[in-house]
Amino acid sequence: MVALSYTVAFEGVEAREVEVQCALTPGVPGFAIVGLPDKAVSEARERVRAALTGMAIALPSQRITVNLSPADLPKEGSHFDLPIALALLAALEILPRDDVARTTSLGELSLDGGLVAVAGALPAALAAAEAARTLICPRASGPEAAWVGDACVLAPASLGEVVRHFTGAAPLPACEPGEVVAPPAARDLRDVKGQERAKRALEIAAAGRHHLMLVGTPGSGKSMLAARLPGLLPPLSATEALETSMIHSLAGLLDQGGISRARPFRDPHHTASMPAIVGGGRGAKPGEISLAHNGVLFMDEFPEFPRQVLETLRQPVETGEVMVARANAHVTYPCRFMLIAAANPCRCGYLSDPARACSRAPACGEDYLSRISGPLMDRFDLRVEVPPVAFTDLDLPATGEDSATVAARVAAARAVQARRYADHPNARTNADAEGPVLDRIAALDPDSRDLLSRAADRFGLSARGYHRVLRVARTIADLAGSDRVLRPHLAEALSYRLVSAKDS
16 A cells, blocks of 8 residues: 655745655565656655664565656655655554645655755745645744745654654644844945935835946945945835745745845846856756845846846846746746846946046947847836045035935835736836836826927837836826826936936
8 A cells, every 4th residue: 555745846936746655565675766856855765764763663674665746747855855754654554644645744854863954845835735734844944834824834853753743642833933034224325425316216216116227437336326225115015025935945045934024135246147147057946036036136247247147137127037948947936126237337437537547438438338238228217327426525424315214205105006006916016017007007198298209209219118218207206296197207207218328
């Protein structure tokens, strides 16, 4: 008779159910695992054997066959150890078969029978809840999985605790969710001297989730401005926090099972590879654009990134998801992020200063920024020049509004958008609006439409650029508390759109 237990295999953020079948048959003693296991899964038999020996449980002189069904689904990772051990213990009639079959489990076994934390407990808990099964996972992974309120989560520290639970000797209590991780102290916008136009663009970008390009000389404050963006963004909603945490769970980034309500801020170095940015590698893991889901992806020294990496951003920026297609995996990850890019005007960085620019100016600026293709540049809603700050201004007292004041306006604008798109599942902010929805929320009076048409003709706006101007204008109107997009809102949106990075 075959004993069953259940676990999951991960395809992107989706956890697919895997049935673990264990059979004891006459023949030459052996322990075989079939069902397309990878090296880590195949090695589970040695870890399971050692853990059972440590519990004084001897394997029978029979052939042990473990099948991971469906057999055509690749099985990767060490989290198959625990379900294989449970199925084997049920086949040995040490554990009740029916009780084991009503659980989903995952966890890596150490040689002494301890359970080691594994990635992916949160999506596994969602799969267990959908199947109406109890989830058993290592103690260190329990607080993370317990955030799925519909799932009963048990978090033992060892295989021995699991055995005592099933035999009734020491039932395990349900695990409690981890703590909400306090966000790091945000840097204040008042620390930035001058740069009022860039600060305004940062506020608009935060309010509508618009992509922003900052171009300026070295030391003008581009990175400093971007580092203050997290302090302007509202906390994640419950739905957004769960979406983001599922991706971070797969990447093993959740700290002690705690879930953060702060929006992600990812800032990869310009030497990062395409799999690191987009996703891929062994098992098609999520990349930086997915880890920044519902948050910010800051790419400093933007033209220094490999051209292939930059071009792969074009589709995810538009669609909010990325398909990582590899020979052994095709998975889709969400990546609805805000792209903030910073660049020098040329390789030496001093194109606008004749005394410091190189001998190739201004051709060096055109060559340098031409690394950013036109289609990619067209996807930035706002383009801002960040001029150098005079040394005399650095000694002056801080001026302008602090982050808390600006964040309050951003939160109010985001609240308006949340109500506006409540019935539109594919839109959450103005940056997502399109088609008839955009035509309705950004309807222009004849005078404003004439202004936009003349600007589009004169500056050669693409259809994408035309609609992005409308989205930014709608955000500016939201910040102003206006129900309609008026001519001043449209004019300000055009001023950010019509500044070419090559002119900066």
